[in-house]
Amino acid sequence: MxxxxxxxxxxxxxxxxxxxxxxxxxxxxxxxxxxxxxxxxxxxxxxxxxxxxxxxxxxxxxxxxxxxxxxxxxxKQRHSSVFAETPAEMELDELYEAQFDSSGHWHADGIPVHQRSPEQDLENRQFQDVFQACLYGLPENTARVFMLREIMGWDAPDIQSHCGISAANYYTVMHRAREALRQCLQIKWFNHREPT
CATH class of the missing domain: 1.10.1740.10 (RNA polymerase sigma factor, region 2, helix turn helix motif)
Structure with missing residues (x-):
C-alpha cells in the first residue's frame, strides 16, 4: 500500500x-x-x-x-433578506439588456463562439482559472445565488428561501449570472485562443 x-x-x-x-x-x-x-x-x-x-x-x-x-x-436563523439589489447588479442588468436589439433578438456580436467543446475547456486548468476570475467578478449577490445552485448543489426553492427572493427573481438572477459568465469567458478566454 x-x-x-x-x-x-x-x-x-x-x-x-x-x-x-x-x-x-x-x-x-x-x-x-x-x-x-x-x-x-x-x-x-x-x-x-x-x-x-x-x-x-x-x-x-x-x-x-x-x-x-x-x-x-x-x-442560520435569518431575520432579514440576504438579497438586495446593489449597483453592481444594476450594472449587470444594463450589460444584459445591451445584448439584445429592440425586438428582443441577440445582437450578432453577442452570440458565443466556441472553438472547442465545453468539456474540453473544463479540463483545462487555465480555463478554470479564467472561469474562477469571471465568477468572482460577478456582483456578490448574483455570485452567491449562482454558487449555491451550481457549486453547492442547492435546489431552487432552498436558494429562494435562503436569499429571500421570488422564483421569478431566482431564474432572472441565474440567467443573468450565466450570461455575464458567458460574456466574460468570451472576452477573456474564447477571443484570445487560437482555433484548434
Missing amino acids: SAAPQWDEADLVALQSDLLRFARIQTGNAETAEDLAQETLLAALRHRGQFQGRAQLKTWLFAILKNKINDYLRH
Missing part, C-alpha cells in the same frame, strides 16, 4: 485566500468567512490521514469548506 500524498501547513496557507474568497461570497460576511475558512483548515489538519490523494488538495479543502458553509447557511 502506498503512502498518502504529503502536504504541509504551507500548502494550506497557500490556498487560504481562495477559501476565504469563496466563503465570503457565500456568507456575505467577512468574519464568518474567516471563521469557516479557519475551521476548514483545522479540519484538514485534524483529518490529514483521511486525505488519500485521489483528488487535489484544493478540491479536498473546498469539499470540506462547502460542507461547513452548507451547515452554517442551513442552521
